[in-house]
Amino acid sequence: MIKSSQAGFGNRITRIFLRNEQGRRPVYGGTEKFQSDPFWRDNICFFEYFHGDNGAGLGASHQTGWTGLVAKLIELYSYLDSERILEMGRQAAFTDKTRSL
Secondary structure, eight states: OOOHHHHHHHHHHHHHHSOOTTSOOGGGTTOHHHHHOTTTTTOOOOEEEEOTTTOOEEEEESSOSGGGGHHHHHHHHHHOOHHHHHHHOHHHHHHOTTSOO
16 A cells, blocks of 8 residues: 555655646746746756755756656656545556556
């Protein structure tokens, strides 16, 4: 069974890359070009480190390392929720052939 702390971590990580209520992505911090420019705002960069208080990306900004898993986490959380996991059981949820993860 997925522990709530694991699900919470995945949710916190994905929220860094998603737009908040103000339409801003925490990963871009105060970098206005990446927040509002129509040519840049939807190009998601993956960073080496993140600011502990606001989630802004720090360090190298390329798609390497563990942050490359974020795309898969977003996809996974769009398909699975706690009710589905509890209903079907962990094994069934991850071997469901109706949709490729």
